[in-house]
Amino acid sequence: MYVFLLCFVFLKERRKLYEANLEKVGLELETEDKMVRASNDGKTYFVKIHAPWEVLATYADVLKIKVPFKANDIPDNSEMPMNWLSTPFRLPGHIMHPEPDYFTAPFNKDKSDFFLIGDKETFFPPSTRNRIVYYILSRCSYFRDECGDKDKKGIKRLLNNGTYNAAFPLHDSRYWIRSRDPSCESERYSLYKHWARFFSFFKEQPLNLIRKYxxxxxxxxxxxxxxxxxxxxxxxxxxxxxxxxxxxxxxxxxxxxxxxxxxxxxxxxxxxxxxxxxxxxxxxxxxxxxxxxxxxxxxxxxxxxxxxxxxxxxxxxxxxxxxxxxxxxxxxxxxxxxxxxxxLRPEYETKCTNRKLNRITQEMEPYLPITSKFVFHVVTVVSVLxxxxxxxxxxxxxxxxxxxxxxxxxxxxxxxxxxxxxxxxxxxxxxxxxxxxxxxxxxxxxxxxxxxxxxxxxxxxxxxxxxxxxxxxxxxxxxxxxxxxxxxxxxxxxxxxxxxxxxxxxxxxxxxxxxxxxxxxxxxxxxxxxxxxxxxxxxxxxxxxxxxxxxxxxxxxxxxxxxxxxxxxxxxxxxxxxxxxxxxxxxxxxxxxxxxxxxxxxxxxxxxxxxxxxxxxxxxxxxxxxxxxxxxxxxxxxxxxxxxxxxxxxxYAYQPQGEMNMKGYINNSLSVFNISDLCSFFLCRYRDYRYPPGHEKQYAHTMQFxxxxxxxxxxxxxxxxxxxxxxxxxxxxIPDVPSDVRARVKRERYLVQEYLHNYEVEKLKIQLSQNNHGEECTCTPMIYPSLPKHEVLSECL
Structure with missing residues (x-):
């Protein structure tokens, strides 16, 4: 009992440190004590994690998550002749395409006004919010000193050592009924109604909704x-x-x-x-x-x-x-x-204590020595055996x-x-x-x-x-x-x-x-x-x-x-x-x-x-x-x-009557063995093409073989x-990439460059107009690589 209590106290302290570090990152934690009654054992507590806009925006920038910046202006020519034949197999438009079609670019928190941000609560889809939170959970330490043991971080380790029983994102509603709150998402209900029921087997799959959820x-x-x-x-x-x-x-x-x-x-x-x-x-x-x-x-x-x-x-x-x-x-x-x-995988970061310069990012990163790789590969080969x-x-x-x-x-x-x-x-x-x-x-x-x-x-x-x-x-x-x-x-x-x-x-x-x-x-x-x-x-x-x-x-x-x-x-x-x-x-x-x-x-x-x-x-x-x-x-x-x-x-070659038929094939495909060789007195047949007994090449393969x-x-x-x-x-x-997709990719890349250029220019003009109040000012030339041909602008000091 004493050891068990010590273990429990230690785990409780570990949870406190981990949750405190999560709050330092900006996540909001909510302990649901009243949900104990809903748990199977009556002792399980639930900690709900919320990610506010600032956290989502920060890590969307870190992960280079693409978000919309302009509505897609390329006409959709996917309609085929006699398209009405596929009508029985179709799903409603709002299920197949739960979001409008946009051109997208990697999110930049410093340029948030460049993107089409309407409602911050729904700007990032559920799967993206889910992925960002798990990314934080996988890298957050449960050690008081940030410079301490580097192995002591990540939700996977906490699950393995019994600190937590499970960590998972919640469904947005019950699957059999839509959420009572109209502002609440009910994508799970939509997936169940239009996708997960067997009697929908002849319907198309709502892939965009599956991806979103x-x-x-x-x-x-x-x-x-x-x-x-x-x-x-x-x-x-x-x-x-x-x-x-x-x-x-x-x-x-x-x-x-x-x-x-x-x-x-x-x-x-x-x-x-x-x-x-x-x-x-x-x-x-x-x-x-x-x-x-x-x-x-x-x-x-x-x-x-x-x-x-x-x-x-x-x-x-x-x-x-x-x-x-x-x-x-x-x-x-x-x-x-x-x-x-x-x-990088959290397991790789924690287990690899050596570091070297990444020539691409020009940053120090963990790496696994060649000797260790060799040992692991030997173990792998032996195991594969x-x-x-x-x-x-x-x-x-x-x-x-x-x-x-x-x-x-x-x-x-x-x-x-x-x-x-x-x-x-x-x-x-x-x-x-x-x-x-x-x-x-x-x-x-x-x-x-x-x-x-x-x-x-x-x-x-x-x-x-x-x-x-x-x-x-x-x-x-x-x-x-x-x-x-x-x-x-x-x-x-x-x-x-x-x-x-x-x-x-x-x-x-x-x-x-x-x-x-x-x-x-x-x-x-x-x-x-x-x-x-x-x-x-x-x-x-x-x-x-x-x-x-x-x-x-x-x-x-x-x-x-x-x-x-x-x-x-x-x-x-x-x-x-x-x-x-x-x-x-x-x-x-x-x-x-x-x-x-x-x-x-x-x-x-x-x-x-x-x-x-x-x-x-x-x-x-x-x-x-x-x-x-x-x-x-x-x-x-x-x-x-x-x-x-x-x-x-x-x-074609061995039909004895010269006719194009299969008569006599079975007799032709069976060889003869003399049973007298085994103290008997008659012949038996076996499946092969060999010379019969008595032939000078008896039991050798025939030319037909x-x-x-x-x-x-x-x-x-x-x-x-x-x-x-x-x-x-x-x-x-058949080209690997359809021509219209290739054109859309080029169009999107072109628009990203053009819109970012215009955005930078407009932002600089506003900054210049705010700094210049009519009096003379000393100007220093500034070079902006994002502008065409490294266009030189002046900014007032």
Whole structure:
């Protein structure tokens, strides 16, 4: 009890010092004792902080916050022909544009009469006031002597050591009812009514109101998510058409007919799927999986893979244009340089005791020695190597697949003729293994995901990044590396490794050596694509349900803004050739996610601290990299995972009757093994292109194998070059910044210079007229660099 009381007294003294220092800065504090009854524990006190005009003006000057100085005089030509078609999707004008359009310039307190200041109470929007107050809280000391311990400052440290329980901006009203006071803002109510309700899913998002209330960082997230969802509509339509094409050509699937035929597939005896316990089985047992595979593995798959390579380029290029427009409208054009130079992280300032001269600002600033950086980077590299844990888990899942595969396959140990009655036509070892392994893999992904989120934050904190932007970028890269390996490794295994290193009867390849008795997995005679589709559907859909039900996007917890949608973006681009319906599922999910996220943000959570961001940060480069990688992965999926190329080679070069059809393809794609080599007396078939027993090159690859391999490599090269050429041409044709935005930026910069010049001249004339009362005066020439050509004026002494 005594220690507890001492601790309490110490914390109380710390609070007093901190609050006293806040008042010295100019903030007004109001302790709400009567709100104790409203708190959960009956003991919590609330301190409300008010920022008067003088404080807001001072720090708006320090932070170079842009404010209006002239109404925008450029005509708005955004109205499109037949604009009435979009009327059902529009929101009221006062919601979409809560503020008039102005030209803006960085605020200068000494020239406050230059700006359009009407009501000082509402001149700075809520998000700006929010950001200024938090900026002060982050840098205010809780030590009596300003020259004392430099570590003892900032609200984050006070929260970490238990001095305060929480620090957050208040919402302006209840979300379900407008404020009774007409002079009070009710933007939260407007956001709930027009944005956060699910039945508004078809309406446009009030991005300007979101930005005004929550800040640019939250605004840019919802802008990106909304734009991404809009672009998904086109990909979803094309993907659905490709799926429908596969469904309509269902009956033209000649190779599936041969597999299902009692005369062909029913008489082909396949080699055992595992050692000892597995028996022989008939090919027609895979009838259903071959039909299902055709829905996704058809000519439309190639077209859709090429289309998505072009779609992702259009998406990124049009997003750059949309982002450039938002940067201008939200006064973020020059924000990155401002942030890097002025907004050092409090943690960096307190932990870096060394100082050096900044060549840009010519001021002494804290810095981290190279030796310390090296140590932190070594720790980071070692920590990132923990990715090996993910890889180990994936290997474990693969081992599970092999073991379960053998278990399911052992059901066929009876004689081949009874297989259909024992197993049933709808269940195959491949299907059972793929579904169960995908479910287990999804659970492992979610568990590891929770751990690696914290690891990424911990590593980034150890590196002590200099600015908020640098912190976000470092955290983003680490988060992406963890998430990439965690989410996509299982899909990469099924797409590019399963069935590729199997060997053949009598010389199989084993995962951990022959002693493990775990033979590498084989693909179904209909191909591995249907298993990749199963893996993709389970992981992608499960992840979206998990995120939607459990939590908000990680943006509001200080982790990266676009983390969750970018992982989804990877699923629909990297592996879309295996599942054309992926964009449709993503579209449905995102329509729901926008409203669920907005509902949680507006109604269920405390108002987050406003922050500025002019873009989606490092995610932009990550998206560009994934767009390039998606072309490669989809080309390889079509070439090596799909059976498209072997079928085309057979049809054009190996069709024995010289006809352009697929008759005889299944028999041609299966090699023969002499069971007498293993003390038996008949032949079994396996999926490969090898010479039959008795041939001088028995069990070596045939020339058809090499022809198919050459065709696959040729297809990859041709597809990549075609898509990349189109991508680069499209990127060259579409400028990153719209012409009207470029003109507005130039117009604004010109007006800032002109108006400031006129302002200085008028101010100087007034000063001269006040000093000159008719008598002679001694004048000294004064040079004002802001005037054109350094115009020389005279000022009376």
């Amino acid at each position: 929550y800040g640019e960082k939250i605004g840019i997230y919802f802008a990106w998510l909304g734009f991404y969802t809009e672009m998904l509509l086109f990909a979803a339509i094309v993907g659905t058409i490709c799926f429908v094409y596969g469904f309509l050509t269902y009956d033209d699937n000649e190779w599936s007919k041969e597999i299902c035929s009692a005369e062909i597939g029913g008489k082909i005896v396949m080699c055992p799927l595992c050692d000892k316990k597995c028996g022989y089985w008939k090919l027609n047992s895979t009838c259903n999986s071959s039909w299902q595979s055709h829905l996704f593995d058809n000519v439309g798959t190639v077209f859709f893979a090429i289309f998505m390579g072009i779609w992702v380029t259009l998406f990124l290029e049009f997003w750059k244009r949309r982002q450039a427009r938002l940067e201008y409208e939200w006064d973020l054009v020059d924000f990155e340089e401002e942030q890097q130079q002025l907004q 923990k990715i090996s844990l993910i890889i180990a888990c994936i290997i474990g899942v693969i081992a599970y697949r092999l073991a379960v595969y053998a278990a399911f396959a052992s059901i066929m140990k009876d004689n081949p003729t009874t297989h259909l009655q024992v197993v049933g036509p709808l269940i195959t070892p491949q299907l059972a293994t793929s579904v169960t392994a995908s479910c287990i893999n999804f659970v492992i992904i979610m568990i590891l995901n929770l751990m690696y989120e914290r690891v990424a934050v911990w590593i980034t904190d150890m590196e002590i990044p200099k600015t908020h932007l640098e912190y976000e970028n470092k955290l983003t890269v680490k988060m992406f590396l963890f998430q990439f390996v965690n989410y996509y490794s299982s899909c990469f295994y099924v797409a590019f490794f399963k069935g590729k290193f199997v060997g053949y009867p009598g010389d199989y390849v084993y995962m951990f050596g022959k002693w493990s008795k775990l033979r590498n997995e084989e693909c179904d005679p209909g191909g591995c694509l249907i298993e990749l589709t199963t893996q993709l559907v389970i992981v992608m859909t499960g992840k979206q349900v998990w995120v939607g039900v459990v939590s908000l996007p990680l943006s509001l917890t200080g982790i990266s803004l676009v983390c969750v949608p970018v992982i989804q973006f990877g699923f629909i681009t990297l592996f879309v050739a295996s599942f054309p319906l992926a964009p449709l599922l993503a579209l449905i999910n995102n329509i729901i996610e926008v409203r669920v996220d907005s509902w949680k943000l507006t109604t269920q959570f405390r108002r987050p601290v406003a922050a500025k961001a002019h873009s989606i940060g490092a995610w932009q480069e990550i998206l560009n990299g994934m767009a390039i990688l998606s072309v490669v992965t989809n080309a390889f999926i079509v070439a090596f995972t799909s059976d498209m190329i072997p079928r085309l080679v057979y049809m 090499w022809h198919i391999l050459a065709a696959k490599l040729a297809f990859i090269i041709i597809m990549e070059h075609v898509v990349f050429l189109v991508k680069f041409f499209v990127a060259w044709m």
